[in-house]
Amino acid sequence: MSRSRELLLGMRDTIPMLVGALPFGIVFGTLAVSSGLSISATLAMSALVFAGSAQFVAASLVASGAGLVVILLTTLIVNLRHALYSASLLPHVRHLPQRWRVPLAFWLTDESFAVVHRHYLLDKGPLEHKHWYFLGSCLAMYSVWFVCTLVGVLLGQALPGLADWGLDFAMVATFIGIVVPLLRNRPMIIAALVAGGTAVLAHGLPYQLGLMLAALLGVVAGVLAEHAAGRERLTVPEVE
Numbered sequence: 001m002s003r004s005r006e007l008l009l010g011m012r013d014t015i016p017m018l019v020g021a022l023p024f025g026i027v028f029g030t031l032a033v034s035s036g037l038s039i040s041a042t043l044a045m046s047a048l049v050f051a052g053s054a055q056f057v058a059a060s061l062v063a064s065g066a067g068l069v070v071i072l073l074t075t076l077i078v079n080l081r082h083a084l085y086s087a088s089l090l091p092h093v094r095h096l097p098q099r100w101r102v103p104l105a106f107w108l109t110d111e112s113f114a115v116v117h118r119h120y121l122l123d124k125g126p127l128e129h130k131h132w133y134f135l136g137s138c139l140a141m142y143s144v145w146f147v148c149t150l151v152g153v154l155l156g157q158a159l160p161g162l163a164d165w166g167l168d169f170a171m172v173a174t175f176i177g178i179v180v181p182l183l184r185n186r187p188m189i190i191a192a193l194v195a196g197g198t199a200v201l202a203h204g205l206p207y208q209l210g211l212m213l214a215a216l217l218g219v220v221a222g223v224l225a226e227h228a229a230g231r232e233r234l235t236v237p238e239v240e
Contacts, residue, residue: 002129003129003132004132006129006130006132006133006136007132007133007135007136007139008136009133009136010115010116010119010132010133010134010135010136010137010138010140011136011137011139011140013115013119013133013137014111014112014115014136014137014140014141015140017111017112017114017115017141018111018140018141018144020111021052021111021141021144021145021148022144022148023148024052024148025046025052025144025145025146025147025148025149025151025152026148026149026151026152026155027152028042028046028052028055028056028059028148028149028152029042029046029148029149029150029151029152029153029154029155029156030152030153030155030156031056031059031060031152031156032045032055032059032149032152032153033152033153033156034063034156035059035060035062035063036062036063037059037062039153042149042153043146043149043150043153045058046145046146046149047146050106050107050109050142050145051075051078051079051082051109052109052110052145053078053079054075054078054079057074057075057078057211058071058074058075061074064206074209074211074212077211077212077215077216078211078212078215080215081110081215082108085108085110085113085117086105086108088113088117089108089113089116089117089120089134092120092130093131093134096131100131103138104131104134104135104138107135107138107139107141107142108138109138109141111137111141112134112137112138112141115137116133116134116137119133179192185229186225186229187222187223187225187226187229188222190221190222190225191218191219191221191222191225192218194217194218194221194222195214195215195217195218195221196214196218198210198213198214198217198218199211199214202214
């Protein structure tokens with residue numbers, strides 16, 4: 001398949017994810033400005049950080065008066081999942097030069113990972129032009145996210161109560177659609193249940209500490225469940 005066709009295919013396959021990102025980006029633009037960020041700082045965050053959930057957390061922490069260290073540590077932990085995404089995609093992009101791998105790493109999001117990872121798994125053909133598919137998905141998400149942030153900033157000035165309309169639920173539904181198909185074994189299911197339950201129970205903690213705790217306990221639960229499953233496989237007697 002040609003480069004341009006892979007690029008367009010990546011954009012096309014990302015369209016369902018864009019539906020959830022549209023209201024999410026608009027709400028972020030509105031929330032960030034109402035939290036005290038300037039218009040230029042809000043747009044710069046979407047252009048240079050490009051991490052939806054971390055941007056929401058950062059805006060909330062700014063509004064609550066949290067210190068810079070707390071904001072940096074919290075957003076770092078929230079975004080640690082991207083290290084797992086990158087490790088999962090590394091076998092498929094290892095052959096690429098740094099001029100490709102660096103921007104693809106920056107543009108990698110939950111949505112693009114779900115689309116691109118599925119493409120690599122289902123299409124067993126040569127890797128020659130598949131990175132153009134990766135690029136197409138990333139560019140679609142990046143451009144839509146920035147434009148929606150701008151729309152949110154402008155609408156937030158005209159409609160001050162926009163952030164209370166509940167539009168951000170679309171992104172929650174998108175994340176559910178991303179995560180559920182990936183829960184293919186017991187350790188993954190246990191990790192998701194522990195993280196989700198902890199996030200609900202610890203929702204009232206200050207500085208978004210509930211998210212940090214949920215991520216930590218989810219990882220620990222998944223690792224313990226994986227080790228337990230490994231021991232079970234080792235102790236199962238062979239049937240002659």
